[in-house]
Amino acid sequence: MNCKDSVHAHYQKILEDKIGMLENSLLELKEMGANESKSTAGDKHETALAMIQIEQDQLRNQLQDTISDLKIVQLLPREAKLDCIAPGSLIKTDVGYYYLSLALGKAIIMDNQVIALSNHSPLGKEFIGKRVNDIVEVNGRKYKIEAIQ
Numbered sequence: 001m002n003c004k005d006s007v008h009a010h011y012q013k014i015l016e017d018k019i020g021m022l023e024n025s026l027l028e029l030k031e032m033g034a035n036e037s038k039s040t041a042g043d044k045h046e047t048a049l050a051m052i053q054i055e056q057d058q059l060r061n062q063l064q065d066t067i068s069d070l071k072i073v074q075l076l077p078r079e080a081k082l083d084c085i086a087p088g089s090l091i092k093t094d095v096g097y098y099y100l101s102l103a104l105g106k107a108i109i110m111d112n113q114v115i116a117l118s119n120h121s122p123l124g125k126e127f128i129g130k131r132v133n134d135i136v137e138v139n140g141r142k143y144k145i146e147a148i149q
Contacts, residue, residue, distance in 0.1 A: 003110060004090040004149040007097075008078055011104050011116050015070040022063040029056050069102055076101055082148050085127045087119050092147040093136075100124055 033052045076088035085091055091098045097114040104116035117124050123143070126136040136143045 004078065004099075007090055007099050007107075007109050007114055007116075008073070008076065008088075008101075010107055010109050010114075011099065011101060012070065012073050014104060014107075015066055015073060018066050019063065019070065022059055022066060026056060026059050026063070029059065069104075073101055083131065085130050085145070085148055087128075089127070090114075090149040091127060091145060092149075093143040093145055095141075095143050098123070098127070100127060 029052055033049060033056075077086070078088065082089055085100060087100055089100045091100065097112055099114055099116040100119050101116050103118040103121060106113055106115050108114075119125065119128055123136070123138045126138055127145075130136060130145055132145055132148060134145050136145065
Protein backbone atom coordinates (compact mmCIF):
# COMPACT_ATOMS: atom_id res chain seq x y z
CA MET A 1 0.00 0.00 0.00
CA ASN A 2 1.38 3.37 -0.93
CA CYS A 3 -1.45 5.83 -0.47
CA LYS A 4 -1.57 7.73 2.78
CA ASP A 5 -4.15 10.07 1.23
CA SER A 6 -6.63 7.19 0.95
CA VAL A 7 -6.14 6.31 4.61
CA HIS A 8 -6.51 9.93 5.69
CA ALA A 9 -9.63 10.41 3.54
CA HIS A 10 -11.20 7.22 4.91
CA TYR A 11 -10.88 8.24 8.54
CA GLN A 12 -11.95 11.81 7.78
CA LYS A 13 -15.09 10.46 6.09
CA ILE A 14 -15.86 8.28 9.13
CA LEU A 15 -15.85 11.39 11.31
CA GLU A 16 -17.87 13.44 8.81
CA ASP A 17 -20.49 10.65 8.60
CA LYS A 18 -20.68 10.47 12.40
CA ILE A 19 -21.23 14.24 12.55
CA GLY A 20 -24.08 13.94 10.03
CA MET A 21 -25.68 11.11 12.01
CA LEU A 22 -25.46 13.05 15.27
CA GLU A 23 -26.94 16.16 13.66
CA ASN A 24 -29.85 14.10 12.27
CA SER A 25 -30.45 12.54 15.68
CA LEU A 26 -30.54 15.99 17.26
CA LEU A 27 -33.10 17.17 14.69
CA GLU A 28 -35.28 14.14 15.39
CA LEU A 29 -35.13 14.80 19.12
CA LYS A 30 -36.01 18.45 18.54
CA GLU A 31 -39.09 17.36 16.59
CA MET A 32 -40.01 14.87 19.32
CA GLY A 33 -39.69 17.62 21.91
CA ALA A 34 -41.89 19.93 19.87
CA ASN A 35 -44.54 17.22 19.53
CA GLU A 36 -44.27 16.36 23.22
CA SER A 37 -44.75 20.00 24.23
CA LYS A 38 -48.15 19.94 22.50
CA SER A 39 -49.23 17.12 24.82
CA THR A 40 -51.04 17.78 28.09
CA ALA A 41 -50.27 14.56 29.95
CA GLY A 42 -48.98 16.15 33.19
CA ASP A 43 -46.13 14.36 34.99
CA LYS A 44 -45.70 11.87 32.16
CA HIS A 45 -45.34 14.78 29.75
CA GLU A 46 -42.69 16.52 31.88
CA THR A 47 -40.74 13.28 32.34
CA ALA A 48 -40.70 12.69 28.59
CA LEU A 49 -39.47 16.24 27.94
CA ALA A 50 -36.74 15.84 30.56
CA MET A 51 -35.59 12.56 28.98
CA ILE A 52 -35.47 14.20 25.55
CA GLN A 53 -33.43 17.09 26.99
CA ILE A 54 -30.93 14.70 28.60
CA GLU A 55 -30.52 12.80 25.34
CA GLN A 56 -30.06 16.05 23.41
CA ASP A 57 -27.34 17.16 25.84
CA GLN A 58 -25.52 13.84 25.43
CA LEU A 59 -25.74 14.05 21.63
CA ARG A 60 -24.50 17.67 21.66
CA ASN A 61 -21.47 16.60 23.70
CA GLN A 62 -20.76 13.73 21.29
CA LEU A 63 -21.15 16.11 18.36
CA GLN A 64 -18.69 18.62 19.83
CA ASP A 65 -16.17 15.84 20.55
CA THR A 66 -16.50 14.49 17.01
CA ILE A 67 -16.13 17.96 15.48
CA SER A 68 -12.95 18.42 17.55
CA ASP A 69 -11.67 15.03 16.35
CA LEU A 70 -12.37 15.99 12.74
CA LYS A 71 -10.42 19.23 13.15
CA ILE A 72 -7.47 17.27 14.55
CA VAL A 73 -7.52 14.83 11.62
CA GLN A 74 -7.83 17.67 9.10
CA LEU A 75 -4.74 19.36 10.58
CA LEU A 76 -2.53 16.27 10.42
CA PRO A 77 0.42 16.71 8.05
CA ARG A 78 0.01 14.75 4.84
CA GLU A 79 3.50 14.85 3.36
CA ALA A 80 4.18 11.66 1.46
CA LYS A 81 7.53 10.81 3.08
CA LEU A 82 8.93 11.46 6.54
CA ASP A 83 12.31 10.54 8.04
CA CYS A 84 10.83 9.67 11.42
CA ILE A 85 7.39 8.88 12.79
CA ALA A 86 5.22 11.81 13.87
CA PRO A 87 1.47 12.42 14.19
CA GLY A 88 -0.06 11.86 10.76
CA SER A 89 2.39 9.11 9.79
CA LEU A 90 1.25 5.96 8.06
CA ILE A 91 3.53 3.25 9.45
CA LYS A 92 4.13 -0.09 7.78
CA THR A 93 5.39 -2.71 10.23
CA ASP A 94 6.00 -6.42 9.97
CA VAL A 95 2.67 -6.79 11.83
CA GLY A 96 0.56 -4.40 9.71
CA TYR A 97 -0.23 -0.77 8.98
CA TYR A 98 -0.82 1.90 11.62
CA TYR A 99 -2.06 5.45 11.08
CA LEU A 100 -0.88 7.71 13.89
CA SER A 101 -3.81 10.07 14.32
CA LEU A 102 -6.66 9.35 16.73
CA ALA A 103 -8.02 6.10 18.11
CA LEU A 104 -10.48 5.51 15.25
CA GLY A 105 -10.23 1.74 14.95
CA LYS A 106 -9.50 -0.71 12.16
CA ALA A 107 -10.35 -0.37 8.49
CA ILE A 108 -9.62 -2.20 5.26
CA ILE A 109 -8.13 0.29 2.81
CA MET A 110 -6.71 -0.76 -0.55
CA ASP A 111 -6.94 -4.42 0.57
CA ASN A 112 -4.83 -3.76 3.68
CA GLN A 113 -5.91 -3.59 7.29
CA VAL A 114 -5.04 -0.24 8.85
CA ILE A 115 -5.38 0.63 12.51
CA ALA A 116 -5.76 4.31 13.38
CA LEU A 117 -4.25 4.86 16.79
CA SER A 118 -3.60 7.81 19.03
CA ASN A 119 -0.11 9.08 19.63
CA HIS A 120 -1.10 8.99 23.33
CA SER A 121 -1.66 5.22 23.26
CA PRO A 122 1.18 3.00 24.51
CA LEU A 123 2.06 1.87 20.97
CA GLY A 124 1.63 5.39 19.57
CA LYS A 125 4.00 6.82 22.18
CA GLU A 126 6.61 4.20 21.31
CA PHE A 127 6.31 4.92 17.56
CA ILE A 128 6.97 8.68 17.90
CA GLY A 129 10.43 9.59 16.64
CA LYS A 130 11.30 6.11 15.39
CA ARG A 131 12.76 5.44 11.94
CA VAL A 132 12.69 2.68 9.33
CA ASN A 133 14.26 -0.55 10.63
CA ASP A 134 13.76 0.47 14.29
CA ILE A 135 11.98 -2.06 16.51
CA VAL A 136 9.30 -1.02 18.96
CA GLU A 137 8.14 -3.28 21.78
CA VAL A 138 4.88 -2.91 23.67
CA ASN A 139 3.46 -5.52 26.05
CA GLY A 140 5.99 -8.09 24.89
CA ARG A 141 5.10 -7.71 21.21
CA LYS A 142 7.69 -6.40 18.78
CA TYR A 143 6.97 -4.26 15.73
CA LYS A 144 9.67 -3.74 13.11
CA ILE A 145 9.16 -0.51 11.18
CA GLU A 146 9.44 -1.23 7.46
CA ALA A 147 8.26 2.07 5.96
CA ILE A 148 6.95 5.49 6.94
CA GLN A 149 4.65 7.64 4.82
